[in-house]
């Protein structure tokens with residue numbers, strides 16, 4: 001993400017240079033660049049971009065900002081939050097578009113009917129493939145009903161309880177190394193770096209047992225997913241027609257390709273060894289990890305080993321960045337609202353004293369659940385969600401027709417902070433959902449993983465994140481372990497939350513913010 005910003009300014013810097021040096025030997029290059037920019041402008045001028053996003057051109061709705069594709073995209077890249085805010089303020093019960101014609105924002109009143117549509121009509125995965133712009137090392141295995149999503153739903157999620165103690169072993173072992181604080185002094189650590197380390201180790205424990213502690217594997221997974229997202233962000237400003245050419249020259253696409261090649265070199269021998277043992281050793285017990293689930297599930301669809309590894313790596317795109325950002329945001333909120341620390345610690349201690357870290361213990365951390373959801377409501381990873389492309393024309397209950405190819409989203413942040421939907425929406429109330437769950441008959445509603453018309457940060461209905469239960473476990477384990485072992489604060493005990501920056505509709509927590517840690521006097525008594 002830093003890469004995008006620094007390269008963007010670099011690109012602008014170069015452009016300025018080119019404009020002011022027309023008499024230099026670079027004039028041929030200048031002319032060529034000028035020609036390309038002009039062609040780019042012409043290509044993006046209101047023309048339909050087939051076969052990608054094109055249905056939005058056939059749907060009449062007000063556009064917030066510039067209509068021209070390239071100007072609209074650039075404007076959305078820089079001012080996404082303000083444009084979405086403006087659109088929602090003016091048209092919240094109607095359709096509007098942002099980023100030129102790219103995104104059609106659908107009002108919440110259509111949620112239920114859209115959420116129940118099958119992917120043959122309304123497809124999240126077509127939108128994901130579109131977002132990763134012909135990056136074959138990612139998109140080749142992303143399809144509706146893809147094996148990785150089926151395996152998350154049917155094999156990984158039911159096994160989360162089995163994984164809890166394994167992940168806890170890793171946290172117990174590595175947390176003191178990742179946070180090398182003492183009882184005497186405050187130790188400052190970059191929040192995102194720490195979150196990245198802790199989240200990825202937990203994911204690896206559940207994805208590839210043999211490599212859970214292999215730092216080279218962890219960095220390969222990080223490289224794959226972070227380059228994938230940077231690539232997506234960079235390409236979004238270009239017209240669809242020139243994306244394949246641009247994509248070819250972007251270092252991010254080489255980064256994804258090389259991480260995938262490396263992952264294959266590390267994992268394919270493990271797959272072969274597992275298969276050999278399964279065949280030859282009657283006492284062999286298959287690991288209960290995601291790699292094994294993909295190997296087993298892949299048999300019936302004739303996946304080769306390379307495809308299995310690619311499915312595994314693609315799942316890092318879902319499991320890595322969004323969970324890392326969510327953990328960092330929760331740590332920031334705890335530093336800004338330290339009054340929640342003691343109640344959350346006491347809740348954790350109370351449930352963990354019964355049986356230690358178990359699935360049930362994590363379920364019983366209801367105040368923590370509520371705190372995480374409030375943190376996500378006010379600092380979600382994206383301001384838009386419910387991301388999908390219409391595959392066949394859809395007629396809505398009032399006769400409105402969404403044309404084939406329309407790329408829709410909903411203004412999820414604006415919905416979750418709308419005073420007509422959520423009382424005192426600007427206030428951070430860490431126990432908001434904990435208190436809502438006390439209402440008659442609502443004790444299982446309002447959870448971090450529960451989606452609803454007012455809570456769309458994991459999607460809803462069929463357009464939904466299958467990894468939300470996994471994320472819930474990872475986050476609760478990481479945050480409670482930190483609270484039980486450390487005092488935390490911002491430098492100088494500041495209560496000022498570092499502001500999020502943005503790129504399009506994506507919210508980015510401040511990359512440089514550090515949190516300070518000091519080992520608690522009672523840490524040893526709270527080690528589970």
Ligand code: HEM
Pocket residue numbers: 124125146148149152315318319320322323326381385386387456457458459460463464465466467468470471
């Ligand atoms: C806090 C963390 C997470 C957030 C906020 C999040 C959010 C989302 C959202 C919003 C979507 C698309 C639905 C939409 O656009 O409305 C999605 C899809 C997806 N997520 Fe997550 N996610 C998280 C963690 C995870 C984890 C841990 C995994 C894997 C274990 C995962 C795997 C996926 C997959 C595979 C999809 C695509 C679903 C499909 O193919 O149908 N996510 N996620």
